[in-house]
Amino acid sequence: MAKFDQYLAINDYNYNDHMRKNSNEQLIKIMDSQLPKRKLLKISKIEKIVYLIITMVAVIFAFAIIYSITTVQTINNKNAIIKAENDKMKESVDELQQKVNELLRADRVKKIAKKKGLSDNK
Numbered sequence: 001m002a003k004f005d006q007y008l009a010i011n012d013y014n015y016n017d018h019m020r021k022n023s024n025e026q027l028i029k030i031m032d033s034q035l036p037k038r039k040l041l042k043i044s045k046i047e048k049i050v051y052l053i054i055t056m057v058a059v060i061f062a063f064a065i066i067y068s069i070t071t072v073q074t075i076n077n078k079n080a081i082i083k084a085e086n087d088k089m090k091e092s093v094d095e096l097q098q099k100v101n102e103l104l105r106a107d108r109v110k111k112i113a114k115k116k117g118l119s120d121n122k
Contacts, residue, residue, distance in 0.1 A: 102108075110120065
């Protein structure tokens with residue numbers, strides 16, 4: 001070890017710097033192998049336009065789907081309201097029909113006829 005220290009002292013050689021340079025070079029090689037190629041980083045104008053058009057079409061379809069869903073939902077809500085009103089009307093019609101049937105009972109009609117002085121002709 002003493003000779004190695006003398007060699008470093010004589011040649012003014014820093015072993016740690018040498019190791020740092022080698023480790024940096026190795027890291028750069030590893031990083032370059034993991035990064036996409038330079039050709040992939042350059043995108044042509046035509047590709048940009050195509051990607052932009054695809055993105056815009058996707059956004060337009062998303063808005064169209066949302067619009068159609070909300071339109072269908074509002075129509076369904078209006079339909080439910082109209083059905084509820086229709087049910088109320090049917091109930092009132094049934095109540096009125098029941099009252100008419102009560103008024104047209106034979107017993108009641110005979111009673112009213114006797115009060116008015118009418119007789120029963122069989």
